[in-house]
Amino acid sequence: MGVIARHVSVTGRVQGVFFRAWMKEQAEALGITGWVRNCPDGRVDGHVEGDEAAVHSIIEKLRRGPPAARVEDVKLWDAEPCEFDSFEVRH
Numbered sequence: 001m002g003v004i005a006r007h008v009s010v011t012g013r014v015q016g017v018f019f020r021a022w023m024k025e026q027a028e029a030l031g032i033t034g035w036v037r038n039c040p041d042g043r044v045d046g047h048v049e050g051d052e053a054a055v056h057s058i059i060e061k062l063r064r065g066p067p068a069a070r071v072e073d074v075k076l077w078d079a080e081p082c083e084f085d086s087f088e089v090r091h
Helices: 019-030 052-064
Strands: 003-013 033-038 044-051 070-079 087-090
Touching: 003 052, 019 033, 019 044, 019 052, 019 087, 044 052, 052 070
Parallel strands: 033 087
Antiparallel strands: 003 044, 003 070, 033 044
């Protein structure tokens, strides 16, 4: 399988609950590269890329989130792979 990429936007109670740190941990465990950041309107946005199975796996994890989060929705867009070297938390 080749590398795929998705832009993700997660809404709900996803800020102030260690969502970005949790997402970085999940991404690294799956071998996914990209980034995650908080947005001013309260959502969390990210770019995830890796093999198809890993990307689908993290998307399913995002639908649940970490224990303190309450995920309401996850929106997805196809994206072009950018060949990141790692997964980073952006500020």
